[in-house]
Amino acid sequence: MIEIQNLEVQFPGDSGPITVIDDLSLSIGKGEILGLVGESGCGKSLLAKSIMRLVPAPGKITSGEILFNGDDLLTLDESEIQCIRGNQISIILQEPMTSLNPVFTVGNQITEVLAIHRPEMKKNERRQRALDVMKRVGIESPDLRFDQYPHELSGGIRQRVLISIALICGDVQLLVADEPTTALDVTIQAQILDLFVQLQAEHQMALLLITHDLSVIAQTAHRVAVMYAGRLVEIADVAPLFENPLHPYTRGLMRSLPQIETRPRKSHLPTIPGTVPNLADLPAGCPFFDRCEYGREEACTSTVPRLEEVSDGHWVRCHLWREIPRFASATPTARSL
Amino acid sequence: MTSIVKAPVLEVRNLVKHFDLRRSWFQQGTQKVRAVDGISFDIMAGKTLALVGESGCGKSTTAKLILKLLQLDGGEIYLNGELVSEATPEFRRKIQMVFQDPYASLTPHFKVKSILREPLVVHDICPPQERQNHIQDVLAAVGLSSDIASRYPHELSGGQRQRVGIARAISVNPTFIVCDEPVSALDVSIRAQIINLLLDLQENRNLAYLFISHDLDLVAHVSDTVAVMYLGKIVEKAPTGDFFAGPKHPYSKALLASSLVPHPGNRKQFVPLVGEVASAANLPSGCRFRTRCPLAIDKCAVIEPTLRSVGNGHLAACHRVDEIEP
The missing domain is CATH 3.40.50.300 (P-loop containing nucleotide triphosphate hydrolases)
Structure with a gap:
């Protein structure tokens, strides 16, 4: 529409x-x-x-x-x-x-x-x-x-x-x-x-x-789009996105949530290090490289990655998505009431 | 350190604050807003009450009363076992605050080092020639590099601003910090960093926190005890694990049911709590929650329930608490 x-x-x-x-x-x-x-x-x-x-x-x-x-x-x-x-x-x-x-x-x-x-x-x-x-x-x-x-x-x-x-x-x-x-x-x-x-x-x-x-x-x-530094970095239906996010930024966001069912209380939460880059001074290559846990100098710093279709309707903007291991999501259960 | 004794760092007994509601210039004080209406709790060193x-x-309002930024209308506050009757400089040093909005809580025309120097001067924390070093140490403690000082x-x-706000709070070696929504103004990816920092500081310095938040997942993660407030009263108080395993008060249950689970697999029917919070200026008779409560009975309109034990340090103020499924 x-x-x-x-x-x-x-x-x-x-x-x-x-x-x-x-x-x-x-x-x-x-x-x-x-x-x-x-x-x-x-x-x-x-x-x-x-x-x-x-x-x-x-x-x-x-x-x-x-x-x-x-x-x-x-x-x-x-x-x-x-x-x-x-x-x-x-x-x-x-x-x-x-x-x-x-x-x-x-x-x-x-x-x-x-x-x-x-x-x-x-x-x-x-x-x-x-x-x-x-x-x-x-x-x-x-x-x-x-x-x-x-x-x-x-x-x-x-x-x-x-x-x-x-x-x-x-x-x-x-x-x-x-x-x-x-x-x-x-x-x-x-x-x-x-x-x-x-x-x-x-x-x-x-x-x-x-x-x-x-x-x-x-x-x-129904569907989710993730933006980072002015660009879309991932789009997918909601279920696959939460089950296996492919972009390292999306993964970082998901991991940093305090999931009470799976994480010991008062333990450290996983973080995305660093801060958002300045849009006036974006690095060549992937803007998330500085904060990325999977990034490799030779692969990520020369060109901006393209948005690629990984599977039906799931698009990701990352040079290395093929190498990224499956997301270890501890499936949170419904909150017990 | 002497503060590592069994006595709580902060004890609050029957705290009351009523605000006068002026209907017009001529009728003053005809109506009162009962903002805080007799609440009590303790916080031990190294522990967090949410x-x-x-x-x-x-x-x-509770936070402001504890900080002595508002006058009490009733009740007592004890800090390290001593009754606080007025806000002495020593009291001001021991209780610090981390604010919600890091954009509004730092003076814009001061450099970071001036912002951090001020409390050191006021409380005479260290000799003037050592202030520089002290500021560097505090910046390092909150994970900022020393060049931030001249920005x-x-x-x-x-x-970074929220880290500066935290640095300001810890620079005077407090024993107790009020954290009023310390991360709700921050981006999701930054939140976890700040939470980790607060947890580390608590562990290293044996700090007691009063943690105010509406993010229940966060509360579940950082707190040792949870107190649920409704219209100026604590309606339920429990160790964090027990609370999230089985809240007893119908209001707590409704709050938990309204909070969203970050997983599309178990999408739930929204079961919104009907209606809005009643006005604190015009409280319902009996139980304050009865106008929204699915379990309300006749008794609830007549007798106000008080907090009573439902086992294991778990308190709830509800007449029908025994009938509620865990």
Whole structure:
């Protein structure tokens, strides 16, 4: 349904442009939940903004195309993209505390979308629609909430208000959710994720779920893409990815989780040494080489690895994937309750 | 060292903090938010107590009370067996804190060495000519190279900043450190490094930690005792192994059920806890959790349950605890 091809995003830097997203190709099918993982600064939020054509200046999409139902979003003019944004493609931003406007009521902010995309609707129709959507996303007593201001609401309700804003037009085909549950408590997180899974199942809505929490991915996504330093380094269906991650970075992430069932308490957690490389000064060759436990000087430092298809639908960007031993995953059992 | 005795480093007895809720300029103090409502616990040297619970349950207020950043409305704090009546410099030295956000907790226009020198000057830890060396030692102890000392915080990564924050805390040789969500602002690959560092420092220096976190997997890994807070009360307290093997309070069970397992093989039906946390300004009668509790009975609305032993140092505050399957 949406197909991103060879996307490149650059920001101007002191010594020439810095490539923040490099040669990124990705597709999301109808009704699919695609999880996107990566560290801060790896370009995952920027990818979300690129899809919405909201790359903040002075950043620029320098090449590639984003095909949405066959149209290239990057060649549309501003009025055309306005018709799609918030209507067929919606975004939920990270911070439920700051992405609502504090001086407008919740109802005002939800119906604003309708005022733009459905100018023919009457005011009371808009209100009714908003109340229906608020109820759908699990806001109790919506007619009371409608006239409240964001500061009167808890984090969980605010996040639901943002979801209402994203869904109000009714024909959202792709929802981009950037860290939608990071700021929330575990109990509320479970409620929100449950809602996403329902929406996806009922409406065949596609969801791009950006997070750094592998548990969220494991519990909801169908497919997972892992980003590192502006590039995709691994894509696979969720089960094979967790069973046998091939990229050393993905492996490091999985290993560093404290898995209570398999690891002695207070023992050292395995780590990925070092820190993320500076995008303005990427080494030649594989950007993960410095931190990689499998890397070999002669194989990894001359060229950037290509994204290769290892098995059906499992792609990895590593020179040495053939040599990497099978992932010794101690299969965690369901938590005993 | 004298601190290696059986007495706990920190004892907290019936800690209470009520905030006045001003409805308007004219009616003051008509309503109280019972943020912390009579909680008690001990922490031994070299051990970690984890406080878990949803936002607004009083975890951070508890930390502030222990640090004497807020005035107590009731209860006592004992540090190394002595009643703490006011925050003396010695008390301030012994209790340190590691903050959640390493971007906000370091002064941006100070170099790292100035940030680390300040506590040494305030607490007169070593003679001025030895401060330089002391700073180098502390940096080495948290795994930073000595050239970091002449950098500004904005030149450091999140993980490095958090290490500086930890260095600042340990530089004055504390006996007790409050870690308020110490890794939740960090990337997954950096988290494990910081956790390992905290574990090492605890072992080498026999530090006691109060570890505040909402990440239950992390709590299971680092803590010795778990205390679950709900609306200002501890509803369950148990040795970590026992707690994760079989939580007794319905709220603890719900928390554990909501936390996600990082494995797609056992995807579970989300069993969300219905509703939101009740308001601490307007508490339900009887048990505070009864409005969300699947097991609530009439008795729960009348009598507030108290913590009682369910064996092996495991305490839970629930009327129906005996009926709960392990």
